[in-house]
Amino acid sequence: MAGTSGEHAQLSFDELGQPLHEVTFVVVDLETTGGKSGQDAVTEIAAVKVRGGDTLGEFSTLVDPGRTIPPAVVSITGITDAMVAEAPPLDSVLPSFLEFSRGCVLVAHNAPFDTAFLRAGCAQLGLEWPKPTVLCTVRLARRVLPSDETPDHKLATLARVLHARTAPVHRALDDARATVDVLHALLERVGPLGVHSLEDLLDHLPDVSPQQRRKRHLADDLPNVPGVYLFRGSNDEILYIGTASDLRRRVRQYFTAGERRRRIKEMVALCERVEHIECSHPLEAEVRELRLLGAHQPRYNRRSRFPQRAWWVVLTDEPFPRLSMVRTPRREALGPFRSRRNATKAVEILQSATSLRRCTERIPARNRRGRPCAVYELGHCGAPCAGYQDVEEYAPQVSSVRDLVAGRDDALLRRLHTELVRLSGDQRFEDAAAQRDQLAALVRTLDRGQRLSALAALPELVAARPDGSGGWHIAVVRHGRLAAAGTARCGTPPMPIVDALQTSAETVVPGPGPLCGAPADEIHIVYRWLTAGDTRMVRCSQPWTEPAGAAGSWRTWLERAVSARTPYPAAD
Structure with missing residues (x-):
């Protein structure tokens, strides 16, 4: 096949970019309690997925913001506290939205506002922001529409000028549908200007x-x-x-x-x-x-x-162990925590539920003399430093923490929940809210750590996931780390590829800590891929299980607690 060269050579389809009629757009709109992403919260999320002018799906839900909606905002949106009282919290909604919009171009009217709230939500919940391509219809309208055609670039104005089928009413789904119509009308305007691909469209903007x-x-x-x-x-x-x-x-x-x-x-x-x-x-x-x-x-x-900068909470190795924050985890360690501050909060709530000592001095097993400190006077410590408590009497406090972290027993969580109920019953609602938030954070950390450590304990696991075109994406995982990856294309028998991948996979020697030396971020990505709904387990060297007393049994409570006001939900 002869080739051509020169500056006027015809471009290939690939060089022309992705045609606009093949681009999948997800048009999103949020309603919030105010205008600042770091201070205000989302009350409603809606999105419409479109491609080639056709609607592929819609996503819409109210969101419990966990706070009172200001009257001024209620008068604009019509969303009241009663309407969101039974709505799911953001930590339940946001992962579903991210999955709905995965791999698509994100569109919003005044996109910096909506994406700021979405990014802040991801940061708050420890989710990865997928960094989608973002298109702002305000900026596109300013680029496309002459000043004499529209007095301003508000959504309501553009919907009227461009004859949108849906009128925006400050409710997320209606506004998202109106934005879809505005987007399609603007794309029709840029077509005659030679804008036919996504790359052309992004280049067309200032x-x-x-x-x-x-x-x-x-x-x-x-x-x-x-x-x-x-x-x-x-x-x-x-x-x-x-x-x-x-x-x-x-x-x-x-x-x-x-x-x-x-x-x-x-x-x-x-x-x-x-x-x-x-x-x-x-x-x-x-x-x-x-x-x-x-x-x-x-x-x-x-x-x-800096994956090595994670913090862990461990029990010290001495006759009277205490809680300590370290960088290098031991086998039974709680974590990982992204900041020392979060680790400190976990230590504080565990200390509030036990009589573990809080002083940092080393206390011998025998011949102890001294005067107890104020913590003993407050009833939060048995004063082993003064000889008021021996090793055997102190041991149950240590065992309760070890059993909690290992998933053998959740008695400490139940004790903390009992205190939460007491504070709520005494109408000490601010204290109860603080206790609820600390308990929720502890449950999240325990649940995440126990799930990941269960995966890290597996010497080898082979899984496959459909590639969307009749083939399979295959992964060999050893002690939580990706040891080999391959693809069996449509029509290719997958098992010979699985055998070859297992033979050539990286050797993984388990390291210290509950994650067997695997970086927390890597094992979290592998876990997320393995637990997706369409992933299938091919082989596993031993049963993949989680302990019976793991914090996973508190997930339902956690979902209710995050959205609860008063009274606070009971444990299952």
Whole structure:
């Protein structure tokens, strides 16, 4: 087949970008208790998924904000405290929305407002923000519509000017539907201007720096496959690392108006080339990205650069153990915690439920003399330092913490819940709310740690997940770490590939701690992939189980407690 060259050569379909009629947009709208993402909360989320002018699905739910809705906001949205009292909390809604919008272009009217709340929610709940391509219909309207056609760019005004089928009424689903109509009308306007692909559309928006445009060619040689990309600077240093299900398409977005982060624009201006690593499927790409971030710590990345900085809560190894915060976990450790502050809160609530000593001095098993401190006078310690308590009398307090962390017994959680009910019954609602929040945080940490440690205990597990085209994505996991990854394409027998992957998989020697040395971020990604609804277990070296007394039995209570006002929900 003959080839052509020259500056006027016809571009391939791949070089033209993704046609707009093939792009899946998720148009989202939020209602909140106010306008500040760090202070106010979401009361309603709705989204409409569209492609090629057709509606593929809708997502809509009220959200319990966990606080009173101001009267001024009620007068605008019509959403009252009574309406959200039985609604699910954000930690139940947000993961479902992220799954609904996964892999799609996110669209919103005044997108910075909506994405700020979504990003803040992810940060609050410990969820990963998926960094979608974001399109703002306000910015697009300002670029497309002349000033004499519309007096302003409010959603209600644009819906009227562009003859939207749905009128916005400050309710999330109606406003999202109206935004869909506005989006389609604006896309019809840019078609005659030569905007036919997503890349063209993002380039059509303002705020694309000359440096971004000039460096767009850096993505030309990248393949359209899953993998990891590395931006390198003039001295070949790694500036930024990311992952993508389509390397070429994702990297091209850094050179368009879709990329608005000032820090990343600065990185693009400094980059000289883009390196890539092809991966079998997105799970392998995510894991490789984490490992590269930990190894190189690029200055323009903020997430997961320092996996070793997690905190753990352990019992000290001495006759009268106490709770201590450490960086290196032992076998029965509580965590991991992303900050020392969160670890400190866990220590405080465990101490409130036990008589574990709080002093830091080393106390011998015998011949103890001294005067008890004020903690003893308050009834929170048995004063082993003064000889008022021997090792055998002190041991039950230690065992209760060990049993809780290991999932053998949840008596401590029940004790804390009893105190919560007492505070609520005494109408000490502020104290009860603080106790509820501390207990909820402890349950979350215990549940997460026990799930991940159960996975880390498995010497080997093989799982497969449909690739969407009749084939399988296959992963070999050893002690919580991804040891091998591969793909069995449609029509290819998968079991020979499974055998080959097991034979060539990385050897993983279990390390210390409840996660057997696996980084918490990596094992969390692997766990999430394994527990997705369409993943199937192929082989497992031993049964994958969780302890009977694990905090997982408190998940229903946790869901109710997060959205509860008064009275506080009972334990199951």
